[in-house]
Structure formats: C-alpha cells, structure tokens
Amino acid sequence: MASPDPSFSSLYKIGVDDRLQVSVWRNPELSVTVPVRPDGRISVPLLGDVLAGGRAPQEVAQDIEQRLTAYIRDPKVAVILVDLRSHEFISRVRVTGAVRQPISIPYRQGMTVLDAVLQAGGVTEFASGNRTRLYRKAESGTGEAFDIKLEAILKRGDLETNLDVQAGDVITVPERLL
Structure with a gap:
C-alpha cells in the first residue's frame, strides 16, 4: 500500500466525538461506523479497543491492518471520517x-x-x-x-x-x- 504524503496526513487529527467508518476490504462483517469515545479509542470487531484520538486516519488504518494480520491474510483497511464533531471546538x-x-x-x-x-x-x-x-x-x-x-x-x-x-x-x- 502506497504511503500518502506525510504533510497531508498531518492536516487533521481525529478527536473525541468524531465518527469514523472503518472498512475492511472483503470483510464487511468487520467494517463498522463508530464514535471516538472520550478516552480517544474506538471499538473494532476482533480487535477490541484501538487508539484513534490524536492520530491521523491513515495511522489508525495502518494500526488496524497490522493487528488484523493475526486473523486475516493481507488485510486492507480504510478509515474515513464521517462526522467531524471534535473539529467544532478546535x-x-x-x-x-x-x-x-x-x-x-x-x-x-x-x-x-x-x-x-x-x-x-x-x-x-x-x-x-x-x-x-x-x-x-x-x-x-x-x-x-x-x-x-x-x-x-x-x-x-x-x-x-x-x-x-x-x-x-x-x-x-x-x-x-x-
């Protein structure tokens, strides 16, 4: 997977109360849309809690991919910001x-x-x-x-x-x- 321009991924850091869509390619049962909890974590099937707060979406996707390799061969994950609620206060x-x-x-x-x-x-x-x-x-x-x-x-x-x-x-x- 090609790494995005690092300056682009640093533009937005996920915050508390943002809503994320986590999509796992060819595994719809693992794909979820979840809020970022006050502790900065999201809940992902199979993995449990994953730290999302303060990180770029691509960083969270890479973390989930790495952790899913224990269950799925060559997982491809996309993390999409669906609702930017924390940005309102920032x-x-x-x-x-x-x-x-x-x-x-x-x-x-x-x-x-x-x-x-x-x-x-x-x-x-x-x-x-x-x-x-x-x-x-x-x-x-x-x-x-x-x-x-x-x-x-x-x-x-x-x-x-x-x-x-x-x-x-x-x-x-x-x-x-x-």
Whole structure:
C-alpha cells in the first residue's frame, strides 16, 4: 500500500466525538461506523479497543491492518471520517476579559481581532484596550502572545495590530489598573 504524503496526513487529527467508518476490504462483517469515545479509542470487531484520538486516519488504518494480520491474510483497511464533531471546538476563537459578553465563536477565514471583539459586544468601560493580548498555540506546542493595541484600533482606526486570528486563538482584554 502506497504511503500518502506525510504533510497531508498531518492536516487533521481525529478527536473525541468524531465518527469514523472503518472498512475492511472483503470483510464487511468487520467494517463498522463508530464514535471516538472520550478516552480517544474506538471499538473494532476482533480487535477490541484501538487508539484513534490524536492520530491521523491513515495511522489508525495502518494500526488496524497490522493487528488484523493475526486473523486475516493481507488485510486492507480504510478509515474515513464521517462526522467531524471534535473539529467544532478546535476551530473556535475565544474572547475573554473586559468585554461585554465573553464568547467562544466559530473561526472564519479572514477574521481579525476587531471582528472577534465586536462579536463579544465590544469592550467595557473598565477595559485597558491597549494591553490586550492575543494568545496562540504554535505548531511546536509552545504558546505565542501578541500585543494588541485595541484602544488605538477602536478610537483612532489604527489597524497596525488588528491581526488576523487563527483557529484556537484566545484574545484577552484586561481591566484597567486603578
């Protein structure tokens, strides 16, 4: 079986509550559609529990193929994401702190810090807008923080720090110090 482009398989990692279709070629009795449980596992006939959470579909398929070789000669397995339920929580932008309505909103391409703050109802009278921070988890797993001059954006139209947001970003608007 040809191995897919590794950068492609790393695009989506299976998450809790996703639904997967596991198809075993020429063995329909072993093919199932199952949810990913809170422990990140799925139940597969003959094999029992298989870890799926945090892995690419191709990785899960290869694991199932390897384990099925004890029962079937040269098994061919496909794992297809049928319902991407976990993605809904991963691809959100959160706005917290001194905003009228702290909110978690779906990420949309082209969304900026200003768009997200406005969806949160804007800032309160106690906000220290120029101390706003945008927190982002980098691919390496480390966190990044960006200074946002929200007061300058809102009052003067200075869009220099009106950054594009990414899925998973958290925008925090602190309160003024007395």
